[in-house]
Amino acid sequence: MGTKILIESVIMALRSLVTNKMRSILTTLGIVIGVMTVVVLISVVLGLNDYVANLLSSMGSNTFYVSKMNPMITSDEEWWDQRNRPDLELEYIDAIRRNCPHVEFVATRVITQKKISYKGRTTNYLFVLGTNEEIQNMDDMEVKSGRFVTVADELATSYICVLGYETRETLFGNTDPINKRVKIEGMPFTVVGTLDKLGSVFGQSRDNIVCIPITTFKKLYGLNQFMMLMVKPYGEGSPEPAIEEVRQLLRRMRGLRADEEDNFAIRTQEAMLSLFHSLTGAIFAVMIGVGGISLVVGGVGIMNIMLVSVTERTREIGIRKALGARRRDILFQFLTEAASLSLVGGILGILLGVGVVKLLSVNIGLPVSTPPWVIILGVTFSVLVGILFGIYPANKAARLHPIEALRFE
Amino acid sequence: MNVSGDGALIVLEGIDKTYDMGKAHQVKALVDLTMRVSSGDYIAIMGPSGSGKSTLMNIIGCLDTPTSGNYIFEGREISDCSEDELAHIRNIKIGFVFQVYNLLPRSPALANVELPLIYSGVPRDERKQRATETLTAVGMGERVKHKPSELSGGERQRVAIARALINKPSIILADEPTGNLDTKTSGEIMAIFDRLNEEGNTIIVVTHDPEIAEHTKRLVLLRDGQIQSDEEIKSRRNFS
Structure with a gap:
């Protein structure tokens, strides 16, 4: 009822x-x-x-990040303090590769904005990524044609580049860009590969990019304070042994005394998630x-x-x-x-x-x-x-x- | 005096109804009223306005309770009933017909007639069927889907009568049922009541029209909250 x-x-x-x-x-x-x-x-x-x-799990759950400044800064003094730290150096990458047995690989990325041109066509400002071969293990960037930046490119400071999906469309339309020469701010680069479509996040297209070797990036534009190293320890276990190796290595390379604090930041994925x-x-x-x-x-x-x-x-x-x-x-x-x-x-x-x-x-x-x-x-x-x-x-x-x-x- | 168990449908005994109008001012609507109604009765209640007709109907209809006195309905003391029990009695034992019809304006005739059955928990299909039958019995079988605004006064009152009949009540209470109708239509409505009484229904009609009263078998005259006279009608008009 x-x-x-x-x-x-x-x-x-x-x-x-x-x-x-x-x-x-x-x-x-x-x-x-x-x-x-x-x-x-x-x-x-x-x-x-x-x-x-x-994003974080695609990088491997125990990956950790080395940067100049801590992302959580709570006071002015802290900010000035960290601002005055020395920038990260390219040499660290190779040093970590050689001296840290728990580390499987080190990827890096640093970004600037430039215009690119090819035969009279010029793009708007887009992101130029200085990076290395290892970034492919951590990012969802997929090579569509040709190849990505390699260790050989990095060591040789080659003037080669890999075009993002939109960049390729803007400059080349439907023609094959491989082995063509584009100019990034007037400097000639040889196209060695193109990337698959990545889509956009927060209204920001991720396809409007071009990747070049980190060493070439440094030579042309210099590194900056936002450079980040992404370090992947072997296996899926705790990152602590690898973190300790990297920390001690960087302290040695920067000549820090035992009573001095780290003048760089290391944070784990867990910390970033929280x-x-x-x-x-x-x-x-x-x-x-x-x-x-x-x-x-x-x-x-x-x-x-x-x-x-x-x-x-x-x-x-x-x-x-x-x-x-x-x-x-x-x-x-x-x-x-x-x-x-x-x-x-x-x-x-x-x-x-x-x-x-x-x-x-x-x-x-x-x-x-x-x-x-x-x-x-x-x-x-x-x-x-x-x-x-x-x-x-x-x-x-x-x-x-x-x-x-x-x-x- | 022992009033229970003597087979009467309704026994009213020493009923007082007093309304407080605030500041120690009281209105006595009914004073020590005693009356009985047997099954099959056909009663007209008449009296000048303010004589207590409506109050008496409200009490008989379990819409209101007396201030003092005994009201026994089918052998049951009503003064002891809870509000829900009164609602239940109104639902299955009493059929109301009002002067102003009191139909739900936005619902079609069928839905209006079904309404009491909803509150007695009758399933939908059975409700539809019974409501259609009852509407047909009062000559409204062709207009079940019409809303009150699409019906004439006489037709509305037929729908209201169907609604009063739907639960086969023990008594039908009609308060000035022809008050808003012309003479011809009034005659038609009263003919329905006559027929219902012949079929064994107990009916009480409140009216101030002597011609209406002549349809009934018994006339109760009220004055100042008391029964002035209560007698059989000898000169019943023969309408059929």
């Missing part, structure tokens, strides 16, 4: 919603915005988490606040419209009571109506949210992920808000005296 009345109530509720289309839509706006915000933010945060987790999670955790907290406030605003809107509805339908309530509706039947009817109203808002919010997520992902390449539980969460929350804020008006309706309700004009 309970479910029968539930179904009746839902049908009645939906009918009365359809009757007051405009009013219903305006009422649910708060819920729509609240649920939409939650769906979008959860999708973006989860997408970022997935993206970063994938750094990232503390960032997304903050976004989550803001999201709960924003979503919560809109849901409360939406709930108050629902309460308001349900109070109007109860007054408008006082006579109907009287009729129903005269015909045998009990308090709980009336309570149930109006609660169902409030819940249906906010459920409609929730569903609209989810649809809009999924749409916005799609837009973000297609138009600006934001990594996103909308698992089914987000939708279930949105539906549940909107229904709960409807019920919570529907209690007061529904109870008011249920307590009406049948005679007084019937007399109401």
Whole structure:
């Protein structure tokens, strides 16, 4: 009997919603915005988490990073202190290769922006990557034709380059670029390979690049403070022995005394992940606040419209009571109506949210992920808000005296 | 006085109904009223306005409870009933017909007639079937999908009568059922009540129209919350 009345109530509720289309839509706006915000933010945060987790795991889970400055700087002094440290040197790469038995390989990357030209065609500023052969083990860059930068190129400081997908399209269209000579800021480079399409992240195309040997990069543009070494220890175990070897090697090479602190930064993937999670955790907290406030605003809107509805339908309530509706039947009817109203808002919010997520992902390449539980969460929350804020008006309706309700004009 | 167990459908005994109008001002709507209704009765209640007709109907219809006195419905003391029990009695034992019809304006005739069955937990298909049958019985079988606004006053009242009948109640209470209708339509509506009474239904009609009262078998006159007279109608009009 309970479910029968539930179904009746839902049908009645939906009918009365359809009757007051405009009013219903305006009422649910708060819920729509609240649920939409939650769906979008959860999708973006989860997408970022997935993206970063994938990126890091594709580099090997025990890879660690050597850089000049620590990414987590908490004070001005610390910043100036680290700013004045010596830059990393190219020699470290070879030294680590020779002296650290736990290290499988060392990859490096350093970036600058230049224009490239070929036979009168010139690109906009794009990213020139100084790198080495090992980067291929850590990145998702795939060679499409020709070859990548090799150790021989690095040692010979060759003027060769590998073109990213878009760079190749811009300069060569459909013709084969291999062994053609392009000019990077006037310096001639021989194209030895091209890369597969990488797509874009955060609206930034990853295909608008050109890779050259790190040694050539240094010679032409110099290294900078953002140069990073990515060190992969053998196997999948703890990176600690390798970290210790690299740390001691760098201290020796920089002539640090035993009582001096490291003047370079080494951080593990774990540390980078937790750094990232503390960032997304903050976004989550803001999201709960924003979503919560809109849901409360939406709930108050629902309460308001349900109070109007109860007054408008006082006579109907009287009729129903005269015909045998009990308090709980009336309570149930109006609660169902409030819940249906906010459920409609929730569903609209989810649809809009999924749409916005799609837009973000297609138009600006934001990594996103909308698992089914987000939708279930949105539906549940909107229904709960409807019920919570529907209690007061529904109870008011249920307590009406049948005679007084019937007399109401 | 022992009133229970004597087979009467309704026994009202020493009923008082007092309304507090605030600041120690009280209105006595019913004063020490005693009355009994047997199964198969066809009663007209008349009286000037303010005589307590509506209050009496509300109490008989379990929409309101007396301030003091005993109300026994089918051998059961109503004053002891909870609100839910009263709702249940209204649902299955009592059929209301109002002067202003009191139909749900946005629902078609069928849905209006079904309404009491929803609250007695009757399954959907059975509801539809019974409502259609009952509407047919009052001559509205062709208009089940019409909304009240698409029906004439007489047709609306037929729908309301169908709604009152749907749960086969022990008593039908009609409060000025022809108050908003012209003479011809009133006659048609009263003919339905006459027929229902002949079929064994107990009916009480509140009216101030003596012609309407002449359809019934018994006339109760109220004045100042008390029964002034209660007698059989000898000169019943023959309408059929």
